[in-house]
Amino acid sequence: MTVYAIIGGTGLTQLQGLTITAALNIDTPFGAPSAPVLRGEYAGREVLFLARHGHPHRIPPHQVNYRANLWALKEAGAQAIVAVNAVGGIHMAMGTGHFCVPHQIIDYTSGREHTYFAGELEHVTHIDFSHPYDEALRSKLCQALAAERCEFSSHGVYGATQGPRLETVAEIARMERDGCDIVGMTGMPEAVLARELTLPYACLSLVVNPAAGKSNELITMAQIEQALVEGMDKVKAVLARVLSA
Structure with missing residues (x-):
């Protein structure tokens, strides 16, 4: 039976309902992960959980040690990864509270440690990243969203930006022209690091705000936090369905 790991993003630093059997402090060649890897039982099966931003939420996106996080999950026995992400909506269909299971990604980040294939290498390694997300895992997420009667899009292009600031109106307009939803x-680089470790990886994205220029109002943290509160119960129900399928 596949051992799933869940990477919790903003709004999901804890997985309520997880019966914890071990908190694993795993040393990696790339430093410490964001938090201990929690092993336990959720929805009747073994699962691993890692808070991407630490618990409490303290590590900004550009300072997350993605290499350590993914390495630690594999060391703990993960065989597939479901990543939960809070995102802004660019496409008109991606309103607040909408879910997206992206099928493609564009990387706009810079300066992040984005590969395991660096340093003193015996040979150069290139991996195929044409389709960044695992199709079977994407399908399971979509089936679970449909069963929970959530509003969702089964496809979408995720634009990954550097942060921690939000984007300008012009940047979002450019991303929209590029095809980002x-x-x-x-x-990123979470998705590509999972591929380098041969871990099937898919993303469950919850839209928590309209992107810059997609609303007449300023984006406030209060609005984002409210959307997270309202959406996380659905996230947990979807995850439970995926795990129990």
Whole structure:
């Protein structure tokens, strides 16, 4: 039976309902992960959980040690990863509270440690990243969203930005021209590192605000936090369905 790991983003620093059997402090060649890897039982099966931003939420997107996080999950026994991400909506369909299971990603980040294939290498390694998300895992997420009667899009392009600031109106306009449907700050290099470790990886994105210029109002943290509160119960129900399928 597949051992799933859940990476919790903003709004999901704890997985309520997880019966914890161990908190693993794993040393990696790349430093310490954001938090201990929690092993436990959720929805009747073994699962691993890692808070991407630490617990409490304290590590900004550009300072997350993505390499340590993914390495630690694999060391703990993860065989597939579901990443939960809070995002902004660019496409008109991506309103607040909408879910997206992206099928593609564009990387606008810079300066992040984005690969395991660096340093003193015996040979150069290139991986195929044509399709960044695992299709079987994407399908399971979509089936679970449909069963929970959530509003969702089964496809979308995730634009990964550097953060921690939000984007300008001009930047979002450019991303829209590039074909991005949603915007977030943690999609990369997490996805490519999972691929380098041969871990199936998919993303469950919750839209928590309209992107810059997509609303007449300023984006406030209060609005984002309210959307997170309202959306996290649905996130947990979807995760439970994926795990129990």
